Amino acid sequence: xxxxxxFAVGGQAAGAAAASIVLLPVVGFALAPIFDRPEEAxxxxxxxxxxxxxTYRQAVITQTPGIGDSGKTTVYIRQGSAVLDENPDEYIxxxxxCAHLGxxxxxxxxxGTFICPCHGGVYDFEGKVIGGPPVRPLDRFQTRIxxxxxxVGPRYSVTSQLEPVRARDPGEFxxxxxxxxxxxxxxxxxxxx
Amino acid sequence: xxxxxxxAALRRPAKPGERKNGARVNGGGDGSGRDQVIGRAKEAPxxxxxxxxxxxxxSPFLTGMLLRKVPKGTNWFYTLGxxxxxxxxxxxxxxxxxxxxxxxxxxxxxDSITHLTNDVFLGEFVRGLHKWGSTLMIILIFxxxxxxxxxxxxxxxxxxxxxxxxxxxxxxxxxxLTGYLLPFxxxxxxxxxxxxxxTASGPVVGPYLADFLRAGAEFGGTTLPRFYxxxxxxxxxxxxxxxxxxxxxxxxxxxxxxxxxxxxxxxxSVRAEKIGGPKT
Numbered sequence: 001x002x003x004x005x006x007f008a009v010g011g012q013a014a015g016a017a018a019a020s021i022v023l024l025p026v027v028g029f030a031l032a033p034i035f036d037r038p039e040e041a042x043x044x045x046x047x048x049x050x051x052x053x054x055t056y057r058q059a060v061i062t063q064t065p066g067i068g069d070s071g072k073t074t075v076y077i078r079q080g081s082a083v084l085d086e087n088p089d090e091y092i093x094x095x096x097x098c099a100h101l102g103x104x105x106x107x108x109x110x111x112g113t114f115i116c117p118c119h120g121g122v123y124d125f126e127g128k129v130i131g132g133p134p135v136r137p138l139d140r141f142q143t144r145i146x147x148x149x150x151x152v153g154p155r156y157s158v159t160s161q162l163e164p165v166r167a168r169d170p171g172e173f174x175x176x177x178x179x180x181x182x183x184x185x186x187x188x189x190x191x192x193x
Numbered sequence: 194x195x196x197x198x199x200x201a202a203l204r205r206p207a208k209p210g211e212r213k214n215g216a217r218v219n220g221g222g223d224g225s226g227r228d229q230v231i232g233r234a235k236e237a238p239x240x241x242x243x244x245x246x247x248x249x250x251x252s253p254f255l256t257g258m259l260l261r262k263v264p265k266g267t268n269w270f271y272t273l274g275x276x277x278x279x280x281x282x283x284x285x286x287x288x289x290x291x292x293x294x295x296x297x298x299x300x301x302x303x304d305s306i307t308h309l310t311n312d313v314f315l316g317e318f319v320r321g322l323h324k325w326g327s328t329l330m331i332i333l334i335f336x337x338x339x340x341x342x343x344x345x346x347x348x349x350x351x352x353x354x355x356x357x358x359x360x361x362x363x364x365x366x367x368x369x370l371t372g373y374l375l376p377f378x379x380x381x382x383x384x385x386x387x388x389x390x391x392t393a394s395g396p397v398v399g400p401y402l403a404d405f406l407r408a409g410a411e412f413g414g415t416t417l418p419r420f421y422x423x424x425x426x427x428x429x430x431x432x433x434x435x436x437x438x439x440x441x442x443x444x445x446x447x448x449x450x451x452x453x454x455x456x457x458x459x460x461x462s463v464r465a466e467k468i469g470g471p472k473t
Contacts, residue, residue, distance in 0.1 A: 033409040101387040
């Protein structure tokens, strides 16, 4: 190895080191929010007595604090129904985020269905897909009762058989092999058992 | 004779046969002072250009670019690339001025756009230019691409130019996508939600890409600034560099004749010229 080669390679290496000192932190800076673990937030939505097992009531919760109305989302809540083999002591909180591409669905009491305005997704009373393009049932939120208040907590997704899995983005299938093709975010909380 | 106020550095060096003060020996009509001054004044711009040229060597490049030969049959379809460039320049200029009023924050963006549109002098016009200009640029870039395709202008030796053009096309669409969120009204919010969820629906890497786009698991406080930075700094910078490379190749390789213009017949071979034979 000649002296000239040593200096050429050394110079290139020094340049690469200098460039990566700048570039690596910048890339990390842009990617960092992916690995943020959001704080597990529980928000009160009123007394459990306000909710019945035959229809949904709306509640508005804050999903992302600090950005005004765009950080809020609507949740449909009802009591567990014995007719549907659910525990009447539990409360079902259904997300309005359509499982197709994330538009807000609306519950239509007369039909007992959730309907999405964007691409015509339709869900039944439990949130299972009965029409249109959505790939899985509507997401749910964990619920708990603290004192005399019903609280809504972290989001989780469900399979087509309504088994809880970790939260996924809209458009992602759940259950079976899809659990591996659409890996959940490493920081999502575990689903309720 | 009055001296013109041209600094010595700007003055043309005296050529052989000229006097030291710069006046030409045979330069000025009847030789009166007035004609000499007018004659020199007429040459002043030439002198300035010559001064720059002597130090940069720009003129061979500029004449080569501006006075280059174009093939027979060049027609109006060949202006689509320049039209796209004009649309890009218009977007860049109006974008700079919109940035003077726009606030990239989830709580203030909509109000700043409303203020810009309704209160600022000509704000509605500048914003309108930017909004409709984006559509114009996408239409023009597709027409330009169609012209290139149907005229066969992507073939050897211009393949790299096509590849660069496709990257510019993709970046133009990225500009459209990221710019759509910035007014931050209901339409742009939900359209962006849908766009990010379409990204997320790609298997394996989709969820991570969507997280990168919206800076986290949910649409949050840093999503809008992120789109703003991509829209006004990252992508335009890349586009300017790529447009430069694209134009360099246009100058270097020239344009193609339209397919219906036949190339010159092949020159006769030596044999055909000397002893006669089948014309080729």
